[in-house]
Amino acid sequence: MDNNDNIEYYNDIYSYVDYLYKLNVNEKNLCTKNIDMLLNSTGHISKVTNIATGVGYCIYKAKLQEFIGVRDFIVSNTPGKGTDIHKLLGLVSIEIFNRSKPTLNGTLISTIYDENIDLFVDRDDKDENIELAYEMLSSLQNVLVNRIYNILGTSYDKLFPVVEQQFHDYEYHILGVPDLILEDKENKRAIVVEWKTYDEQVYDTEKAQVVAYSLLEAKRLGYSDRDAVNAITGVWDDNQKTIKDVKVLPLIIRPGIGKGRKLTLQPHPILFSNTKEKFIEFRKLIGKVIVVAGYLTLQLVNPKVFGIDEKEVKDYCKLKIRDKEYSALRLIPLGLRKGNPSRRDKFPCKSGNSPICSLFDACGFYLGQYKKTPFDIVMWALRYYTIGSKESTSTIFKVIYELFRTHRREDVISNLKNGNGYEWMFAANSPVKLQSKKRQRIIIYKYNRIFQQIRLDIIDGIYDSNNFVIYRKIRDYEKNDGKLRVIREGKPIMLFLNDGSRIPLLSLNLTARIDNVEVDNNLVKYYINIPSSVFRFSLTLIKKYIEKYPELVRDSLLVETGVNLTSRELMTIDAIQRILRDNSQEVLEKIRENIDRKEGTQKILERIVKDLERESDNGWDLYQTIDDALPKLISKLNKPSD
């Protein structure tokens, strides 16, 4: 059938599969069942910034960023751009929204700035940043008092500030760091704030971004599926012609007030245009966010990992659009704004004669042409290998998520304190089960062999807040068998505080490293440090939380994690592929040149593969086949006819 053109794709979307149901694919049930299984099994997850690009700018650009490793260098390589003011806004928010009446003034902001001076990069901009922070926080306070408390049925004394925390969610497949959430946990209400520090119009990508963060917050408050979407949009009351029952409100705050302008409060229609038309448009925006998150995640999954035949799924998911056949497994979501990679001749690629898309050249290179040299085949193989190796580090997060989704938090904590562990079989839809061996770990099995072990610990409290030393008592079972189950020194970890969220991956957290483990009388002490200065702001935030709310440390969860270097590796592969292949030459000449460069290329490839293997304790056996394939693929460079 060929009637996909007339379908409204983004109405009533609560999951990626809801979107698939709207497409006229070959075998609807088998297609949706298999894709649902893949999405529910993978450890992969998409970044909010890429999702927002896919919804609001161009889905091809999102794909280049998420999957191919191309980076928007203008944005991501400008150190400190926007970050000093973001840090200041975060630090002041923790101080003023602490369940007492907020008192905001320039002196308070200036004092906070001076107390945290080491965190700021552009100190010459101090006065400007203090003024900007004052303006933006005042705007927020005004809209809270005049509009939002009333809409949500909450008040300042109930709000808890959540500042720049990294949240993972595996229902919507979203990973993101919201700027600020003001949360009324008791009544399950929240305001999700995104600071935009430039006085410009609000872009569609920014609206999509704050909506994606709101989905994470809805999950954190315990809403899911239809309830999570409804919590954000509210419901339309046709009798009273108004939106009702909004529980999680996304809000973009930007400057402008100082210049005497009235701020438009985006993106929720209840704040700027309470009409049915805008309400429906807003629901579609959430639908697009959910679909793009699912789509980008799906592009990272190798079905073979879960014993699913990709060719078969492609067949089930076949569909026709204007007489051409595609498979919904890889086809970009329909009906979204996008450019044309082979032409790249108008918006959003170009304006007049100038490219405006920051990935204009990379897009032409990867998506605008279809010829692939053997050299490209090798690079693509390596890219799949890299993404495959990420599955092993992300699996840790997925399993922790499943553990707490399917078991009560109190039970998991008490079991771990008794030394029990859990186990998970690496397979589609596999449950996380209690394991009675006193190992205090999660063991991941693959083909009935131990594939990976996740060491965990439960913390009793903070021992020394200045040096960040946390502790727990030595447990009876450890005394009995004379063996301590601790996380090893030098290992990367995540510390998830006990802030009342059921799922640790949606709790206040810190990415860190164990510098030292000390056994002192009856205590195990962990000396926590950060692996690089990039995490200094996160460390400051967590220390502030612990200082203000020491109870958050009791029963917090410490998890040994792997280092995930995927983004860096994908960027390296992109650089090698684009530098070594010169598009201006004829194909044969190019291949000949690649043969000359074969040795150098092979060395680079081998080094990356070795690095990847070193990062993963147990390797990634499915993708080891690439190890065999790699020399064969590279040998193709000797045979231009291939």
Ligand code: SF4
């Ligand atoms: S060049 Fe155009 S089609 Fe390519 S990623 Fe950019 S906006 Fe999208």
